[in-house]
Amino acid sequence: MAKIKVGVNGYGTIGKRVATAVSKQDDMEVIGITKTRPTFEAKTAAAAGLPIYVPAESIPAFEKAGIAVAGTVDDMIAAADVIVDCTPGNVGPEYKEKYQKAGKKAIFQGGEEHGLTGVSFNSTANYKDSWGMQFSRVVSCNTTGLLRTLSLLDKAYKIQNAYVTIVRRAADPGDSKTGPVNGLEPSVSLPTHHGVDVKSVLPWIDITTMAIKASTTLMHIQAVVVKLGKEVSTDEVLDLFAKAPRVRLVSSKDGIKSTNQVMELARELGRDRSDMYEICIWSDGVKVVGDTLYYYQAVHQEADVIPENVDCIRSMCKLMEGPESVAKTNKALGIDH
Numbered sequence: 001m002a003k004i005k006v007g008v009n010g011y012g013t014i015g016k017r018v019a020t021a022v023s024k025q026d027d028m029e030v031i032g033i034t035k036t037r038p039t040f041e042a043k044t045a046a047a048a049g050l051p052i053y054v055p056a057e058s059i060p061a062f063e064k065a066g067i068a069v070a071g072t073v074d075d076m077i078a079a080a081d082v083i084v085d086c087t088p089g090n091v092g093p094e095y096k097e098k099y100q101k102a103g104k105k106a107i108f109q110g111g112e113e114h115g116l117t118g119v120s121f122n123s124t125a126n127y128k129d130s131w132g133m134q135f136s137r138v139v140s141c142n143t144t145g146l147l148r149t150l151s152l153l154d155k156a157y158k159i160q161n162a163y164v165t166i167v168r169r170a171a172d173p174g175d176s177k178t179g180p181v182n183g184l185e186p187s188v189s190l191p192t193h194h195g196v197d198v199k200s201v202l203p204w205i206d207i208t209t210m211a212i213k214a215s216t217t218l219m220h221i222q223a224v225v226v227k228l229g230k231e232v233s234t235d236e237v238l239d240l241f242a243k244a245p246r247v248r249l250v251s252s253k254d255g256i257k258s259t260n261q262v263m264e265l266a267r268e269l270g271r272d273r274s275d276m277y278e279i280c281i282w283s284d285g286v287k288v289v290g291d292t293l294y295y296y297q298a299v300h301q302e303a304d305v306i307p308e309n310v311d312c313i314r315s316m317c318k319l320m321e322g323p324e325s326v327a328k329t330n331k332a333l334g335i336d337h
């Protein structure tokens, strides 16, 4: 069967990782990426042999920088079967019109509203909902993390309600555009979008969320309190988490006490860009008291949505069922389960 032709629009934190992950699958290929400026990432993409498409007005700047241009963004859209749109948040609506006009499928990211596509995606929670769709949205990194665990808890024990406080990284490691660099900044627009976005995938979950930005670039941490529909033991929940797709148990007893040590583990694993695709839960920080479950999970914001984008392509192109796609993506990216 012919490989699915994937174009990646926007080659930043998420776009470059999606391009690498897609290029590792045997049923899809990257036919091009887009850049608007001839930065170092355009040069590394060119060195990796990726065809670079740019807006027509940017061609002179790329020529001046000595970076070969394969065509315009419109040319890439025309050549692709699926576009993974990794442009900054709220840029999506402008491109959706182009994808629609060209009759192409497209995946948007969590910086866009659910209303843009009407369907949102998470591999564990609702793979089937994007089956054959023209448009879908892979929810944000924090929402992806929450869905990986809450969807399974709900299936096993029926969630009565969930309260989550998120400590968010202030910027990605390569950014110099935001802060705080020395402080904690509460999100005063409440409740935060994360709970709303969980409901865009699992509408029946009663969840509410708050968030605080912290002076770190590495990961987000989520402190989760869930009232379950029945009393279970802490060991039972640990067993569920241990088997959960793209969830990894870590332990402070093993020397992983904080996010910097989780990222050190990711470096030890030797993955592309030292990415931790799994949501990491502290096994010694999981506790059930009566019907209330408490746990902490860490989210590598640059990485957890990457395998989901690959699975979303398969669902939209009706290539295979969810568990099969998750296993295939995991194998290609070096994820255990």
Ligand SMILES: NC(=O)C1=CN([C@@H]2O[C@H](COP(=O)(O)OP(=O)(O)OC[C@H]3O[C@@H](n4cnc5c(N)ncnc54)[C@H](OP(=O)(O)O)[C@@H]3O)[C@@H](O)[C@H]2O)C=CC1
Pocket (backbone or CB within 6 Å): 009, 010, 011, 012, 013, 014, 015, 034, 035, 036, 037, 038, 039, 086, 087, 088, 089, 090, 091, 109, 110, 111, 112, 139, 140, 141, 172, 301, 302, 305
């Ligand atoms: N960073 C994160 O932790 C996560 C981000 N997301 C979501 O993923 C999406 C992308 O975020 P992220 O990768 O961080 O963003 P970045 O800013 O890192 O990358 C965006 C890329 O898009 C390019 N770009 C900017 N404007 C346009 C345009 N008009 N047309 C085409 N390309 C453009 C930029 O490069 P250039 O201008 O040089 O071409 C840049 O490479 C957002 O929706 C975000 O919310 C989801 C999960 C985690």
Ligand SMILES: O=C(OP(=O)(O)O)[C@H](O)COP(=O)(O)O
Pocket (backbone or CB within 6 Å): 110, 111, 140, 141, 142, 143, 168, 170, 194, 301
């Ligand atoms: O999807 C993310 O976070 P979110 O789940 O809190 O929206 C990414 O970390 C992007 O966050 P940003 O909007 O601060 O760049």
